[in-house]
Amino acid sequence: MLAAGLGTRMRPVTNTMPKPLVTIAGKPMIDYVLDSLKQAGVERAAVNVHHFADQMEAHLKSYDGMEILISDERDGLMNNGGGIVKALPLLGRDTIFQMNADLFWIGEEPGKPSNLDRLSAFFDPERMDMAMLCVKIENTTGHNGVNDFSMAADGKLTRFRDDPSNPVVYAGAFAMKPEFLDDAPRDPFNINTYFDKAISRGRLYGMMMDGHWLTVGTPEAIDDAEETIRRFRAPA
Numbered sequence: 001m002l003a004a005g006l007g008t009r010m011r012p013v014t015n016t017m018p019k020p021l022v023t024i025a026g027k028p029m030i031d032y033v034l035d036s037l038k039q040a041g042v043e044r045a046a047v048n049v050h051h052f053a054d055q056m057e058a059h060l061k062s063y064d065g066m067e068i069l070i071s072d073e074r075d076g077l078m079n080n081g082g083g084i085v086k087a088l089p090l091l092g093r094d095t096i097f098q099m100n101a102d103l104f105w106i107g108e109e110p111g112k113p114s115n116l117d118r119l120s121a122f123f124d125p126e127r128m129d130m131a132m133l134c135v136k137i138e139n140t141t142g143h144n145g146v147n148d149f150s151m152a153a154d155g156k157l158t159r160f161r162d163d164p165s166n167p168v169v170y171a172g173a174f175a176m177k178p179e180f181l182d183d184a185p186r187d188p189f190n191i192n193t194y195f196d197k198a199i200s201r202g203r204l205y206g207m208m209m210d211g212h213w214l215t216v217g218t219p220e221a222i223d224d225a226e227e228t229i230r231r232f233r234a235p236a
Helices: 029-039 053-061 079-090 115-122 192-200 221-233
Strands: 044-049 067-072 096-099 103-106 130-135 149-151 157-159 167-176 204-208 212-215
Touching (some): 029 044, 044 053, 053 067, 079 192, 115 130, 115 167, 130 149, 130 192, 157 192, 157 204, 167 212
Parallel strands (some): 044 067, 130 204
Antiparallel strands (some): 096 167, 149 167
């Protein structure tokens, strides 16, 4: 899980705390993500830390029900791609979920497989380098309004700029076999380069998530996120 960023757009809140610990509707953002992993049966997670790393470590130690390993970036941020590569040795060679600590969803239908359960079942390493959770832009709160990909009927993804036929937003979670990054740099880099690599090989796929996706990028966005959560929690 990527949790090391500086949260610059969330200042002044992040002048004293890491962005993933900002409370939204009574719960730190990162706990929405950890709860999704735990619900899907994940028993071990690696979380990178940098900004107010001591606060992050203390919070993660207090989280019950999952072994959480720390990928320490106190000496320098690795960007999202480098952060994943640095953390992978903590997890072995099995299929992983990559998550972002400040992107989460609500409103999954009770009694049905969760988004991560469905993503795990969907991911086929024989055909796919990565399988992403995606969402329609109308089912987002706090998003910048830009579509990321276009999804074919079988789930194959292309860049939206190249094919605007069926637009979707990347929902901040993907499944992947670690060996896809075996040739990746050990320096900071953006994981988007590997999204493009998978597209060039015809091996980037996505599936639509259930529920509503939230991103909280600024202090002003907190109220919008909390109002969305209240709406989903309200009795039908």
